[in-house]
Amino acid sequence: MLQQGKHSARPFPRDPSDDSGRKGWEDGLRDGYAEGYMRGHAKVIVERTRPFFPVRKIKVLYVSSGKGFPYMPIDEAVVETLKTLTADVITTESRQPEIRELAVKHRPDLVLALDGMDLPVEQIDAVRALGIRTAIWLTDDPYYSDMTLKIAPHYDYVFTLERNCIDVYRGLGCRNVYYLPFAAYVSHYRPTLTLSAIRRQISFIGSAYWNRVEFLRPVIGGLMEKGLRINGIWWDRLPEYEQYPDRIEIGKWMGPMETAEVYSGTKIVINLHRSPFDETVNNNSAKIAAHSPNPRTFEISACGTLQLVDSREDLSSFYKPGVEIETFSNSAELMDKVNYYLSHEKERQQIALRALERTFRDHTYSHRLNELLGYIFE
Known part of the structure; x- marks a missing residue:
């Protein structure tokens, strides 16, 4: 029961002619419901069980781009994901001179490079001479093809995120060329599941x-x-x-x-x-x-x-x-x-x-x- 002299909270203005206040209240209610609907459904999708991926009993030597931001988050995505899919991951950077020595020491099943434009191809040639598989995942095709066309033939496997580049690399003599676009690293990119501070x-x-x-x-x-x-x-x-x-x-x-x-x-x-x-x-x-x-x-x-x-x-x-x-x-x-x-x-x-x-x-x-x-x- 309302007490005399106290003001009760009301959902919209008492004056029926004040349509602006009523509309604002209704818009806020509708937006709040829509926001809750989105966040709730997104939570269900994000938390749903995902496909199972096997863990291969292999060792990977991963050579990061070495370029820092904005490549660094991609390097992180690749490394952390490889850890869930393989038995062991060793990491180094493209500007480091000891890649062959690391390959000799760890005998990985694969040396995988991201970008590779700062990685001397002599290092990759030396790794291949050891009988170790090499692969490169090219990050910016076709924008820097003048450089990538020179380095791709030095790898056993070439992965490109541009479908138009497949035949180009094959024309250079690359035997194993595959189309592999990037993706979403869901530890970074996912919806906000509570009320967002950004609107x-x-x-x-x-x-x-x-x-x-x-x-x-x-x-x-x-x-x-x-x-x-x-x-x-x-x-x-x-x-x-x-x-x-x-x-x-x-x-x-x-x-x-x-x-x-x-x-x-x-x-x-x-x-x-x-x-x-x-x-x-x-x-x-x-x-x-x-x-x-x-x-x-x-x-x-x-x-x-x-x-x-x-x-x-x-x-x-x-x-x-x-x-x-x-x-x-x-x-x-x-x-x-x-x-x-x-x-x-x-x-x-x-x-x-x-x-x-x-x-x-x-x-x-x-x-x-x-x-x-x-x-x-x-």
Whole structure:
């Protein structure tokens, strides 16, 4: 019973003419329910039992890229996953001169290098001379093909994350070439399962390559009105940058945990691939086209958010467009789909949850490295 003189808490304004207050209350209730629905369903997906992968009785000498960030999280993903799939993992860096000596000492069944552009091929030749298998997982195909075409023939096994590069490497005499894109390291990339401290409408995280700047310019005003936030380097290249200094954070590499938190706290994350033909940053004089999805495709999907990604021919091999992911072909289509999904919450959530489920089921580093080891040892 209410006491005389005390104010009771009421769910919306007593004045029936105050529609703005009522609407705010209703919007908050609806958003809170939607947030709880997403987090609850994401928790079920993340905690569900996953496929079993065998532990092979082999020893791997892993040679990291040696480049630090942003390659360092990939090195961590590979090393920690290999520890769950093999009997023993020895690690070193590409700039270390004693790789052959380590191979002599430990007699690994495989020497696996990531990237390999800073690893002298003489070291790999010396390891092969010992009768030890060697493999390289190339991280940036086809953007630096001028370098990778020179080093790939020195390895027994070549793994590339670009399908278009398979025949190129085979044409050089590489006998064992396989398509193996990166994946989501789910210890880093996963949804926030409690109420997120980050609440964004739209996010883009990545560097301002020129093709991205030109693509976004026609719709940057509309995207900003809808709540776009950008994090990454070089975004002062955008002529409209000074209009949005509080919405564009430049000069910072975000680590994987921070990136995952932003992805998970955002309703729509835009993924726009870089161009393989940008001569200002690439070394791809052979003009090899890029048709395969970038690593962010899997990382965004692993965080339980709707991803809008520019169409690539090989994307449908991993996610079903319109079901587990959404695509766009031009700036106008991107803007149309942003408007649509910001006003169709249920559809947005369903696609995001399907992407999360598909990623944890098929696109983790455990899947990829089990596949890699299978090609070599089976």
